[in-house]
Amino acid sequence: MATTSKELEARRTVRPVGNIWEEDGTVMLRLEMPGVSKNDIDLRVENDQLIVRGTRQVEDENKSYVIRERARGDFAQTYTLDDTIDRERIEAKMERGILTVTLHLKDAVKPRKIEVKAR
Amino acid sequence: MNLIRWKTPGFDPAQELERIQQEINRLFDLDYTDRSMGLFDRATSPAIDVVEEEDHFTAMCDLPGVDQKDVDVSIAGNVLTIKGEKKMSTRSEKAKVFRKEEWAGSFQRTLSLPRSVDPDKIQAEMTDGVLRIQLPKREEVKPRQISVNVS
Numbered sequence: 542m543a544t545t546s547k548e549l550e551a552r553r554t555v556r557p558v559g560n561i562w563e564e565d566g567t568v569m570l571r572l573e574m575p576g577v578s579k580n581d582i583d584l585r586v587e588n589d590q591l592i593v594r595g596t597r598q599v600e601d602e603n604k605s606y607v608i609r610e611r612a613r614g615d616f617a618q619t620y621t622l623d624d625t626i627d628r629e630r631i632e633a634k635m636e637r638g639i640l641t642v643t644l645h646l647k648d649a650v651k652p653r654k655i656e657v658k659a660r
Numbered sequence: 661m662n663l664i665r666w667k668t669p670g671f672d673p674a675q676e677l678e679r680i681q682q683e684i685n686r687l688f689d690l691d692y693t694d695r696s697m698g699l700f701d702r703a704t705s706p707a708i709d710v711v712e713e714e715d716h717f718t719a720m721c722d723l724p725g726v727d728q729k730d731v732d733v734s735i736a737g738n739v740l741t742i743k744g745e746k747k748m749s750t751r752s753e754k755a756k757v758f759r760k761e762e763w764a765g766s767f768q769r770t771l772s773l774p775r776s777v778d779p780d781k782i783q784a785e786m787t788d789g790v791l792r793i794q795l796p797k798r799e800e801v802k803p804r805q806i807s808v809n810v811s
Contacts, residue, residue, distance in 0.1 A: 560762045564755035575722035575789035610707035638724035638789015
């Protein structure tokens with residue numbers, strides 16, 4: 542792609558909507574990003590922040606639109622990660638316009654069952 | 661919104677400023693939640709774009725998370741119908757939900773096509789959660805270039 546990072550910065554962004562839930566020692570993010578292909582996803586962790594950016598293919602603005610209702614702009618959102626998230630184990634998957642990010646909780650914070658031994 | 665009594669005489673700038681301040685404070689107090697319900701924002705009919713090009717129309721429809729086999733594009737007369745169902749993402753019963761904005765359910769959208777569209781040549785495909793429908797125009801309405809030979 543010929544877009545420079547500066548150009549990207551200037552583009553309008555919208556927050557992707559989605560679901561966030563915790564289950565079985567993982568925090569799952571499911572974000573709706575229609576029109577964003579797997580290669581156009583930029584997902585990174587910087588310090589305590591998880592930065593998600595999905596670049597949409599720009600439609601030619603000069604085309605003659607008969608109906609125009611879809612939202613425009615790239616998807617971007619930053620989430621703050623707390624100490625319970627294992628930064629080294631983050632998985633992501635892009636499927637049918639939905640980005641699924643799996644964040645694993647650190648083993649130390651997972652509930653652990655301590656066996657009581659009977660004497 | 662409060663009803664503010666219309667004051668006829670006397671305009672007090674200090675009071676006006678105070679009123680603006682109150683108004684702004686109230687805005688901050690509002691429990692502002694993003695009302696957006698994803699790309700199915702428009703109740704149960706997804707947003708659509710239609711672009712006209714020289715020899716065809718392209719209709720684009722955002723359907724994130726919708727399986728290709730759950731989308732049904734049909735045409736009757738000159739009415740194009742996009743119908744489908746978005747399934748709820750699966751998660752276990754004991755999951756702790758922090759945010760739930762994704763929408764699930766069935767949706768439908770109809771479009772009246774211009775007469776120039778040839779209903780027999782419509783093609784649809786899904787990529788990255790976007791449904792793209794190609795609606796070619798009839799041969800007879802396509803702009804044609806006739807070359808004139810100058811002898």
